[in-house]
Amino acid sequence: MTTDDDALLVDQDGGVLTLVNNDAPRNRMTLEYMDALEEAVREAAADRSVRALVFTAAVVHEVHPVDELKAAAHALAPELAAMPPRAVAGVLRCVVGAGVAPLDEALAEERRAVLDCSGTADQMEGMRAFLEKRRPVFTGE
The missing domain is CATH 1.10.12 (Lyase 2-enoyl-coa Hydratase; Chain  A, domain 2)
Structure with missing residues (x-):
């Protein structure tokens, strides 16, 4: 599992891999986030132990007080x-x-x-x- 500082949180429980957009303000929809998502999906596809992929996201472009x-x-x-x-x-x-x-x-x-x-x-x-x-x-x- 990644840390809260990462743009994408990844958790694997058995054969279920969950990808969550870390919705901290600094982690809005960015190229870094998209790259992390693409890499995580690619790794999941290559991992035979992953049987299901769950993706949740809050798609936010900007956050303001x-x-x-x-x-x-x-x-x-x-x-x-x-x-x-x-x-x-x-x-x-x-x-x-x-x-x-x-x-x-x-x-x-x-x-x-x-x-x-x-x-x-x-x-x-x-x-x-x-x-x-x-x-x-x-x-x-």
Whole structure:
């Protein structure tokens, strides 16, 4: 088992390997965490004693003290406002529902979110911007 200082906590009990995102503020979703997760999964796949893999995570990008939360939200607002509204709404529906919905319902919601954005002006703009190596300008259309 790793220490609380590690980004990823690993515990093996018999044939069950449990991977847990250490949700201490310094261990938000980082490249270090993703590397540790990839390495742990690779090691588990090679370990014949591992019969089941359990993964739990709190996916957090940033953590702020309560007294700084409003300012952080206001700083993030322009970035969110520049994103395609349908896509943002779809992602939020999927993320919120993923924690409580059965897998088949969560996948159905993901399909609905993708279909809702398919063929929109914003989707086309995103693809054009990617191919032209520039930042997209979304209109909500």
